Amino acid sequence: MSFKRRGLTAVALGACLVLVPLHTGSAQPSAQKSPQRELVEITAVDAQQRTRVADTGVDVLGVDGDRMTVVAEPNHRSLLTATGLPTRSLGDANAELAALGKVQFADPKPGEVGARDFPSGYTGYHNYAEMVAELRQTVTDHPTLVTLRSIGKSYEGRDQWAIKLSDNPSVDEAEPEVLFTCNQHAREHLTVEMCLHIIKRYTDGYATNPTIKSLVDSREIWIVPSVNPDGAEYDIAAGTLRAWRKNRQPNSTSVGTDPNRNWGYKWGCCGGSSGSGSSETYRGTAAFSAPETRNIRDFVGSRVVGGVQQIKANIDWHTYSELILWPYGYTYSDTDTGLNATQASVFSTLGRRMAALNGYTPQQASDLYITDGAVDDWMWGTHKIWSYTFEMYPSSGGGTSGFYPRDTVIAAQTARNDSAVELFLGYADCPPRIISSTC
Numbered sequence: 001m002s003f004k005r006r007g008l009t010a011v012a013l014g015a016c017l018v019l020v021p022l023h024t025g026s027a028q029p030s031a032q033k034s035p036q037r038e039l040v041e042i043t044a045v046d047a048q049q050r051t052r053v054a055d056t057g058v059d060v061l062g063v064d065g066d067r068m069t070v071v072a073e074p075n076h077r078s079l080l081t082a083t084g085l086p087t088r089s090l091g092d093a094n095a096e097l098a099a100l101g102k103v104q105f106a107d108p109k110p111g112e113v114g115a116r117d118f119p120s121g122y123t124g125y126h127n128y129a130e131m132v133a134e135l136r137q138t139v140t141d142h143p144t145l146v147t148l149r150s151i152g153k154s155y156e157g158r159d160q161w162a163i164k165l166s167d168n169p170s171v172d173e174a175e176p177e178v179l180f181t182c183n184q185h186a187r188e189h190l191t192v193e194m195c196l197h198i199i200k201r202y203t204d205g206y207a208t209n210p211t212i213k214s215l216v217d218s219r220e221i222w223i224v225p226s227v228n229p230d231g232a233e234y235d236i237a238a239g240t241l242r243a244w245r246k247n248r249q250p251n252s253t254s255v256g257t258d259p260n261r262n263w264g265y266k267w268g269c270c271g272g273s274s275g276s277g278s279s280e281t282y283r284g285t286a287a288f289s290a291p292e293t294r295n296i297r298d299f300v301g302s303r304v305v306g307g308v309q310q311i312k313a314n315i316d317w318h319t320y321s322e323l324i325l326w327p328y329g330y331t332y333s334d335t336d337t338g339l340n341a342t343q344a345s346v347f348s349t350l351g352r353r354m355a356a357l358n359g360y361t362p363q364q365a366s367d368l369y370i371t372d373g374a375v376d377d378w379m380w381g382t383h384k385i386w387s388y389t390f391e392m393y394p395s396s397g398g399g400t401s402g403f404y405p406r407d408t409v410i411a412a413q414t415a416r417n418d419s420a421v422e423l424f425l426g427y428a429d430c431p432p433r434i435i436s437s438t439c
């Protein structure tokens with residue numbers, strides 16, 4: 001229930017900052033026309049200030065310490081100015097994206113699959129077809145370790161594939177289950193690679209690495225490499241990288257629901273999502289209005305066996321900012337209904353231990369800014385699944401380019417999480433063991 005002491009300190013510091021208005025009408029140099037989509041860096045020293053920024057409806061790209069990088073459209077400018085927070089223009093967001101890479105083929109027709117691929121410099125990333133091919137190849141190579149199934153169709157009809165990784169994978173054994181989910185947000189392509197990396201490491205390494213063998217033998221590991229395949233395909237379909245975040249479901253004013261504001265625990269409760277269809281954090285018309293979240297909800301629900309949820313722990317992978325986050329996101333309080341002080345201590349202790357291994361910054365989700373309808377709040381609030389959100393590389397990216405590190409970083413930035421994932425899987429049967437508590 002207590003508020004973070006850190007926030008109070010930060011408010012005091014904030015008084016020392018020099019305020020720089022964004023674009024205040026007459027103050028704006030007449031020679032410079034504001035771009036339609038402007039990259040803006042904002043100094044926001046605590047979660048309350050960052051929540052005020054997120055509340056304006058800007059697209060929050062990343063947070064690095066007290067600096068937020070956002071994309072502001074014209075209707076956001078007066079709102080950002082009204083926050084009173086120091087802002088600095090980083091230029092045209094579209095120009096930055098366009099500079100990243102051009103694809104040489106034309107925009108495919110609606111529903112067409114197959115012509116889409118990453119541009120030069122990014123071809124090491126898996127598009128949807130390549131991802132499916134790799135999953136199928138894994139089944140061929142390791143039939144005694146994995147099974148592959150679709151847990152449902154996206155809005156545009158793509159399968160959301162899930163790998164089950166365990167010894168005797170075709171049998172539902174009495175072993176604790178773990179769920180890794182990737183690519184809820186379309187443009188966060190590095191997360192697809194993270195899920196594929198986990199699959200590869202725990203299959204190829206099984207015969208030779210005793211730790212891997214022991215974890216695979218004693219757990220049932222579910223991996224969904226692309227929760228949002230429509231958005232991911234759309235992001236690379238047009239000949240430029242689009243920085244698309246949401247799914248591709250039309251709404252009353254625009255296209256796309258933010259899957260990670262659409263989960264049904266405290267959905268839309270607390271100013272941590274948007275009711276506007278054009279917003280990047282549009283929460284949808286109702287909890288689970290997006291087929292992509294509904295399918296995961298139903299899958300997780302199907303793992304309640306004999307009244308007991310078999311999935312004990314979850315990591316949902318995102319980019320970027322290099323953070324490890326845990327519930328709740330909808331409230332600044334450390335504890336609330338369904339989350340007591342001991343449980344908060346488990347989340348925090350395991351989160352910090354993992355962060356010590358990968359160099360990310362560990363914090364409760366709301367220490368960043370308030371979100372509601374996010375997956376980790378639902379996993380914990382509804383199913384008591386110990387659920388973390390990892391925001392991967394880079395720690396700061398300057399803007400939309402942060403979503404598009406070149407494919408040369410994939411190997412290092414996925415392997416960087418090996419020890420943290422190993423620790424996570426090791427405690428997944430009963431995370432409270434990490435504070436010598438019981439399950």
Ligand SMILES: [Zn+2]
Pocket residue numbers: 184185188317318319
């Ligand atoms: Zn994300």
